Amino acid sequence: MRATFRAAMLESWANRRSFWTQLAAMFVNDIAWVAFWVLFFEEVGEVRGWARADALMLLAVITTAAGFVLGVTGNVRRVASVIADGELDAALALPTPTLVHLLARRIEPVNIGDLVFGCLLFALAGDPTPARIAVFAFGVVTAVFVYGGFLLALGSLAFRTGRGEVGELGFHAVTMLASYPVDIFSGPTKFVLYTVVPSAFVSSVPVRLLDSFDPQWAALGAGAALLSATIGVVSFQTGLRRYTSGAAWTRA
Amino acid sequence: MTWSALARAATTAARRTLAQPGLAVVSVGFYLLVTAAVTSLWRSAAEAHGGEIAGYSGLALTWYIVASEATVVAQRVRLIEEVGTEIGSGAIEPELLRPVAAVGVRLATEIGAVLPRLVACLVAGAGYAALVAGAPIATGSIGLALPSIVLAVVCNIAAQHAVAAASFWVRDAKSAWYLYHKFVFIAGGMLIPLEVLPESFESVARLLPFSAMAYAPARLASGYFEPGLLIGQALWTAVMLVAAVAMFARGERRLTAAP
Incomplete structure (x- = not known):
């Protein structure tokens, strides 16, 4: 496991110029989002209890969590295509657990940029006292498990369907919806964001905890993280039993 | 001959x-x-701002976003990177041997591929807007918005080819797609109407080509009857097409002249 992770790190670090270019590109991307929220709240003031500072914390949480999931366990977004293209064959022959190997095998520098940016944004705009740092870390950890588990579960659908479109759409859905405050939605849509597409737990719930820590919401966040991760792992493991070789000898 | 070849490329891509x-x-x-x-x-x-922001009601903003998002989302988001990679890796070289200009075929192919997705997005978006907000405010401006959306897409695709052509000279130009899209998002008015921006920023944004790629069709779709926007778009589209053709021509000369 450690060797796999080390190999993934060395691979992403091999072209250092490209590594830094990608990191910088993601920084520019995230700064544009900061500009959007600043301009938006400059004009609007406050929307359904959300102000500029909350929106910036939302951005800090989602970039840190998504940056970790997509950057450090980069293959989690590719699970469906790895399965559909028969690329799991190489991983099955290894003495390490297939899922662990798959997740540790790829590091995406562009998303590492997100991870670094999210932490920096919190440090600069999040009023980082020791208590707030702890709540931020807790929120990010729960968001990582919710987000990662959801992507893994959707990607594992490819074991049954042989196609990756649902996984791709699910990725866009949870990422896009988590980029906005959950309170701008109402009625059944809001319910969906706490259940079927759990984007509220990826960003809005951690921000609510940062705003005023509530043990009930914290427990709900932790429960969602546990449930999502469990569903992701179980979906992958049960799907793996159905997997038939793609007869392709590649690196997973 | 050339035009029929380009039309065939577009049809095949569609x-x-x-x-x-x-x-x-x-x-x-x-x-x-x-x-x-x-x-x-x-x-x-x-709603929180008394029903209107910078002259846009909730209904107008809904149709604004339906149009602005369709012009951008229907396209391939990493077009600059993909074209840049093909140039950088030399994969484009066989295209230079054909009797039709490589950039012409690429533009026609990309436009042909985008149009069906654009129509599908617009149909879905119009249905969504009508359902959650209501019918468009003015049918006259919607009539202008449709050609404006097509011009926005063509202008954007041409501009992306012009930017991607930098890969003939610079190795890492393909990463420019991130920066390019952020300009379309903010200065182009895709996420935020230009009237909402601070005055100085708004003035600069109106002078840039990005407003022809999202703001113009969105403004028309939101109910403002401003035919001048179409003229501005047509000019920027012509400029971007000439820029893409010129950049590719210079890049191809550089490639064929290299020892």
Whole structure:
């Protein structure tokens, strides 16, 4: 496991110029989002209890969590295509657990940029006292498990369907919806964001905890993280039993 | 001969898009998600702001976002990177041997591939807007918005080819797609109407080509009857097409002149 992770790190670090270019590109991307929220709240003031500072914390949480999931366990977004293209064959022959190997095998520098940016944004705009740092870390950890588990579960659908479109759409859905405050939605849509597409737990719930820590919401966040991760792992493991070789000898 | 070849390239690309319904579903699904999220945000903002922001009501903002998102989401988001990679890797070289200009075929192919996705997104978006907000405010401006949306797409594709052509000279130019899209997002008015920007920023944004790629059709779709926007778009589209052709011609000369 450690060797796999080390190999993934060395691979992403091999072209250092490209590594830094990608990191910088993601920084520019995230700064544009900061500009959007600043301009938006400059004009609007406050929307359904959300102000500029909350929106910036939302951005800090989602970039840190998504940056970790997509950057450090980069293959989690590719699970469906790895399965559909028969690329799991190489991983099955290894003495390490297939899922662990798959997740540790790829590091995406562009998303590492997100991870670094999210932490920096919190440090600069999040009023980082020791208590707030702890709540931020807790929120990010729960968001990582919710987000990662959801992507893994959707990607594992490819074991049954042989196609990756649902996984791709699910990725866009949870990422896009988590980029906005959950309170701008109402009625059944809001319910969906706490259940079927759990984007509220990826960003809005951690921000609510940062705003005023509530043990009930914290427990709900932790429960969602546990449930999502469990569903992701179980979906992958049960799907793996159905997997038939793609007869392709590649690196997973 | 050349025009018929380009038309055939566009038609073939359109057919290829239509033959991949799975990708179209993802594309339209993603478009609806973005549109739902951004319109919800703006409608909530209008509601909190006395029903109107910078002259846009909740209904107008909904149709604004439906149009602005369709012009951008229907396209391949990493077009600059993909074209840049093909130039940088030399994969483009066989295209230079053909009797038709490589950039012409690429532009025609890309436009042909985008149009079916654009139509699907617009149909879905119009249905969504009518359902959650109501019918468009003015049918006259919607009539102008349709050609404006097509011009926006052509202008954007041409501009992306002009930027990607930098890969003939610079190795890492393909990463420019991130920066390019952020300009379209903010200075182009895709996420935020230009009237909402601070005055100085708004003045600069209106002078840039990015406003022809999202703001112009969105402004028309939101109910403002401003035919001048179409003229501005036509000019920027011509400039971007000439820029793309010129950049590729210079790049190809550099490639063939190299020892």
